Amino acid sequence: MIRAEIKRFRRASEEVAAFLRPRLDGRTRVKVVSHTDADGIASAAIVARCLYSYNVPFAVKLSRPPSDEDIAQLGAENYDLYFFLDQGSAQLDAINKHLLARGKEVIIIDHHPGQFFENPNLSYLNPHNCGLNGSTDVSASGAAFSVVEQLDLCFRPLIGLALVGAIGDRQELFSGFAGVNDTLLKRAVDLGFVRESEGLRLTRRSLVPAVECLRTSVRPYLMGLSGNAFSCRSLLDTLGISHSSLISDLGVETERRLADAIFSKVGAPAAKEEFRRTLWGTILTAITEDLGGPKELGEYAAVIDACGNMRRPEVGFALAVGDGSYQMDALGLLSSYQEQMLKSMEWLVSKLASFKSASHFRYIYTGNAVDSAILGELLSLAIESALISMEQPVLGIADTVDGYLKVSARATLSLVATGVNLGQAISRAATAVGGYGGGHDVSAAARIPRCRLEDFVTELDRIMSGVGR
Ligand SMILES: [Mn+2]
Incomplete structure (x- = not known):
């Protein structure tokens, strides 16, 4: 089945490339907005290298997923075309209101789920719209590469950056890459850009x-x-x-x-x-010199991801x-x-006994012992290190500097196979307590008011007991 979906994805990338091509004339002013993690930085680098080679005037902004106000601000800036990379799908309302409604043009290349609509000034590529799974089949960097390689074969060596983003987003499964990622890796090896070996990772x-x-x-x-x-x-x-x-x-x-x-x-x-x-x-x-x-x-993924996590994403971007x-x-x-x-x-190792149990997940409140920006990563590392058992999803809840609570949640693919969808469940529970959040089936995050922690736990447990799964 997956072959047909990969073909759909390829056709969708061709459509985005066809939308982009006439706008590479050097007169269209472009703003590229991307995420600060390895996938976001790799995506931004792929698009930037492409725009640069066509002498397109452009600026890059690396940030967390933009809020409504952030997008309103972007709309007031003097650009004709906006790229949203590794984000945008969850911000479609704001993009419609502040950009498309003002006659701006938008390209969204993302792998997070979203409710898309048709608009002549909007072009998008999203694996979820092609029957693929955005948490395992392709990341934003793979999608960005799929678009630019349609424009010119000279962009082919960037295929390594497409894989860097997928690795950064932990899309490599125990069995190797799946979906579009798998085809990207095979081509990277066949074309002589990447070599596979075995060793201590x-x-x-x-x-x-x-x-x-x-x-x-x-x-x-x-x-x-x-x-x-x-x-x-x-x-x-x-x-x-x-x-x-x-x-x-x-x-x-x-x-x-x-x-x-x-x-x-x-x-x-x-x-x-x-x-x-x-x-x-x-x-x-x-194997190529030009990455x-x-x-x-x-x-490579670890380096640029660290730049983002240390709040210097521009250093990772410069490298890429x-x-x-x-x-x-x-x-x-x-x-x-x-x-x-x-x-x-x-x-965390010293606190492994401090996880609390709800009926459908386990959680730990870290207070300010853990920087809220690295909370999700910390959970992922603990899971990969086999330090916490994963019969149920796990949540970390940390204080943030602005008085909110940051929630990070992680599941495993086998939990997802039993019907767990953290992105949906977290989004609904967060909204119910006056916060917001979302994400993928296996990993999600939210921000909630401090005083609603207990309500959030109760609500999430209720949602995960059946309705929200
Ligand atoms: Mn990503």
Whole structure:
């Protein structure tokens, strides 16, 4: 079945490309609005590289999904065409009211669900409109690539960036990529842009010495090793591996011995598939020179994602459009981010017994111990590290600086298969208590008033008991 949907997606990308082509004349002023995570940054870089090569005057704004007021402000700016990347589907009302109604033109390339309408000044590409699943089949970067490659074959090497965004959005399943992502990877390999190999999928495996890579590892968090330089050194000593060598230089046999040693060191998590697959598996490496950023695509995604998380998304963007002078800044941000996540993971590990149970999910209130901006990521890392059991979805609830509560929710694909849809359930429960939220079936987020926490938990439990699933 999926073949037909992929064809529909391809036709939809051709339509967006056909809408865009006459507007690449150098006279149309373009604003690109995208998300600050790896997928958003990769999408923005793909579109920016395309616009740049046609001498189109454009500006880029990287932000969280825009509010109604943000979009009203955009409408007052002096641009003719607006791109919304990795967002836009959930903001269609505001886009209609503040942009289309003013005669502005809009292109939305997104993989979040939304209620689309037809308008001669609106062109959009969204996997959900083609019968595909936006949380696993393609991310915004894959969609953006699908559009620009219709314009000119010279954009083909950017296919690596399409995969970077998908990796950043965790669209790689245990079985590998699915849907459009799978076809993108096969083509990237066939065209000689990307090479597949096997190894330890530790962040910074090709960037910092082995001992540092192990000590700061949060994906997965290595019980007994992460945060403990002494035990990392002795583990490497027992295997005769130099502390200063790069894991990516060890060779697959040594990497495998190191993986086995890690499995026996961490204890219980090693028995869990999440942990094993997070630690060991496919490594994708760019063979082309023109992507900027680290050669290993998993690290590339980690670097630009860290830039966004450290509130410097423009550094990740500079890297992804090929400005090598930002390489050191970007790697520095990744390093700071790893240290911050390590501290937060250590906190979470100490609080694993503090999760509370509702009937249909478990949750933890973190107060201000966790930065609300990294709450969702922290949950994802804890799941991948097999630190929390996933018989039910889990929620993290944190204080924000502006007095609201940030809610982040995570499920697994097997929970989704039983009917869980967090995006819908969270959106309804948040709205019911005077907040707002939404997202994908497996991951969602919301903002709710502080005083409504208990009501929110009750309402979400009620929705997830049946009606909202
Ligand atoms: Mn995305």
